[in-house]
Amino acid sequence: MEENIKDKVKQVLTEYLQKNGHRKTPERFAILDTIYSIKGHFNIDKLYDYMAEKGKFRVSRATLYNTIILLADAGLVVKHQFGNTSQYERSYNNETHHHLICTSCGKVSEFEDEKLKRAIAQTKLRAFHALHYSLYIYGICNKCMRTKCKKTK
Amino acid sequence: MEENIKDKVKQVLTEYLQKNGHRKTPERFAILDTIYSIKGHFNIDKLYDYMAEKGKFRVSRATLYNTIILLADAGLVVKHQFGNTSQYERSYNNETHHHLICTSCGKVSEFEDEKLKRAIAQTKLRAFHALHYSLYIYGICNKCMRTKCKKTK
DNA sequence: GTCAGTGCAAACTTTTTGCAACTAC
DNA sequence: GTAGTTGCAAAAAGTTTGCACTGAC
Numbered sequence: 582m583e584e585n586i587k588d589k590v591k592q593v594l595t596e597y598l599q600k601n602g603h604r605k606t607p608e609r610f611a612i613l614d615t616i617y618s619i620k621g622h623f624n625i626d627k628l629y630d631y632m633a634e635k636g637k638f639r640v641s642r643a644t645l646y647n648t649i650i651l652l653a654d655a656g657l658v659v660k661h662q663f664g665n666t667s668q669y670e671r672s673y674n675n676e677t678h679h680h681l682i683c684t685s686c687g688k689v690s691e692f693e694d695e696k697l698k699r700a701i702a703q704t705k706l707r708a709f710h711a712l713h714y715s716l717y718i719y720g721i722c723n724k725c726m727r728t729k730c731k732k733t734k
Numbered sequence: 735m736e737e738n739i740k741d742k743v744k745q746v747l748t749e750y751l752q753k754n755g756h757r758k759t760p761e762r763f764a765i766l767d768t769i770y771s772i773k774g775h776f777n778i779d780k781l782y783d784y785m786a787e788k789g790k791f792r793v794s795r796a797t798l799y800n801t802i803i804l805l806a807d808a809g810l811v812v813k814h815q816f817g818n819t820s821q822y823e824r825s826y827n828n829e830t831h832h833h834l835i836c837t838s839c840g841k842v843s844e845f846e847d848e849k850l851k852r853a854i855a856q857t858k859l860r861a862f863h864a865l866h867y868s869l870y871i872y873g874i875c876n877k878c879m880r881t882k883c884k885k886t887k
Numbered sequence: 888g889t890c891a892g893t894g895c896a897a898a899c900t901t902t903t904t905g906c907a908a909c910t911a912c
Numbered sequence: 913g914t915a916g917t918t919g920c921a922a923a924a925a926g927t928t929t930g931c932a933c934t935g936a937c
């Protein structure tokens with residue numbers, strides 16, 4: 582199942598590269614493969630570590646930055662910006678979800694809501710061709726709520 | 735009208751500072767005043783320039799960073815993160831709006847949609863105390879659409 | 888063989904931090 | 913007077929860039 586998706590995105594990338602006259606380098610496919618092994622969000626630093634861990638393939642940070650832009654352009658990765666670093670997320674066959682961000686501890690969690698999804702999809706925009714969207718809801722998570730109440734700070 | 739809002743936010747800040755045992759420094763009020771003179775988004779650099787322009791009050795970047803966190807905590811400013819720098823926006827008495835971000839030229843525009851607003855407000859979240867939210871819709875703006883079609887790139 | 892792509896290190900940008908001086912209380 | 917704030921400069925963190933080398937085509 583998961584392997585199926587990996588094969589599929591490889592194919593998507595291959596087509597994208599071909600169409601745009603880019604080369605099919607092993608680095609690009611190794612990065613794609615690693616990204617599609619990660620569930621949830623990651624930043625360049627984490628991705629660098631994951632690549633190193635696996636030992637399969639070492640790539641430089643510069644290449645990661647280059648490649649992730651390319652993958653975003655190919656529609657295989659989505660970029661987010663919470664916290665200090667850019668966060669990324671695989672986007673192929675990934676359920677659209679919304680984000681809850683705790684302003685106290687910085688924890689990011691996800692949730693789904695069909696109603697909300699529909700409402701956003703149905704919104705008509707003038708003079709704009711929408712491709713994808715991100716909804717971030719900021720607040721205090723339960724854990725921090727309890728801690729804060731205890732501390733009474 | 736606008737002056738009314740400025741007075742009101744000054745009052746909110748005063749109360750916030752008092753409540754939290756912070757000092758009522760002239761810098762803080764000058765920064766708040768400048769921010770509530772700005773329509774739309776700004777980053778620290780722009781804010782620094784605005785403060786300098788007015789000639790009224792010169793503050794260091796460090797103070798701007800410190801103060802903006804404080805103002806965000808007081809609910810008077812909202813932080814966004816599109817592009818490379820953190821963007822801010824006054825939030826008191828500011829209409830909730832959604833953002834359209836062009837992935838081609840980077841232009842950020844705003845729109846309102848009552849239906850959408852309601853749908854988001856009505857979404858029930860478990861184990862989370864929501865304070866505010868941001869919706870970013872990414873896509874291609876009309877201008878870039880036309881340019882791209884011409885270029886056929 | 889050619890040129891896009893890669894790795895490395897240096898540069899750049901934005902934000903944070905340490906410390907001395909200042910000032911609101 | 914004292915401790916919270918400020919300004920400055922240095923440091924840190926994240927990202928981009930220049931250049932020589934490599935390898936996909």
